[in-house]
C-alpha cells in the first residue's frame with residue numbers, strides 16, 4: 001500500500017490551476033495504486049508560520065532543553081516532517097508566484113529543512129535522509145519557462161527540485177501547465193498538461 005503526500009500551495013481555491021493539475025496527478029496515481037492512502041497538506045488553508053528567531057533557536061536547540069514554547073514549535077515541525085517520512089509518493093503543487101513559489105511553500109521548506117530529520121552533514125558534506133521516494137511536481141505559470149526566451153527565469157521548478165534533492169529525493173517527474181496568461185496558449189495549456197499525465 002502506497003502513502004501519498006499531496007502538498008498544495010496556491011492561495012487561490014476554485015480558480016487555481018495548480019490545484020487542478022495536482023489533483024489530476026493524484027487521481028492518476030490512485031488509478032495505478034487504488035488502495036493508496038492520500039494525506040493532504042494544504043499550505044493555504046493551514047499556513048506554516050514565517051520563520052522567525054524563536055523558530056530558528058528551537059531548531060538549533062536539543063529537544064531535551066526545549067522550553068514549553070519551543071516544544072510546541074518542535075512538535076509542529078516534526079509533525080510536518082513525519083508526513084514526508086511516511087510518504088512513498090509526494091505530489092507538490094508549485095505555481096510560479098513572482099519568480100518563486102507561493103510563500104506557504106517557502107515557509108513549509110523552512111519548517112522541514114532540519115538537520116537530523118531531512119538531511120545531515122557527514123565527511124562528504126550534506127546527505128539527504130528521505131530516501132526511496134518518488135516526487136511529482138505540478139507546476140503552473142503565466143509565462144513559459146521550459147523553453148524559449150524566458151527559460152533563464154525558470155526559477156521555481158529547479159528550486160523545488162533542489163530542496164527535495166537536498167532531502168534525498170532524486171526521482172522526480174515534472175508536469176507543467178505553462179503560458180496560462182498567453183492568449184492562444186492559455187485556453188488549452190492546463191487541459192493538455194492534464195491529458196499528458198503518465199505515472200511511471
Ligand SMILES: Cc1cc2nc3c(=O)[nH]c(=O)nc-3n(C[C@H](O)[C@H](O)[C@H](O)COP(=O)(O)O)c2cc1C
Nearest residue numbers: 010012016017018095096097098099140141142143
Ligand atoms: C501573485 C501572483 C504572482 C504571479 N507571478 C508570476 C510570475 O512571476 N511568472 C509567471 O509566469 N506567472 C506568474 N503568475 C501567474 C501564475 O503562475 C499562474 O496564474 C498560475 O496558474 C498560478 O497558480 P494558481 O492558479 O494555482 O494560483 C502569478 C500569479 C499571481 C496570482
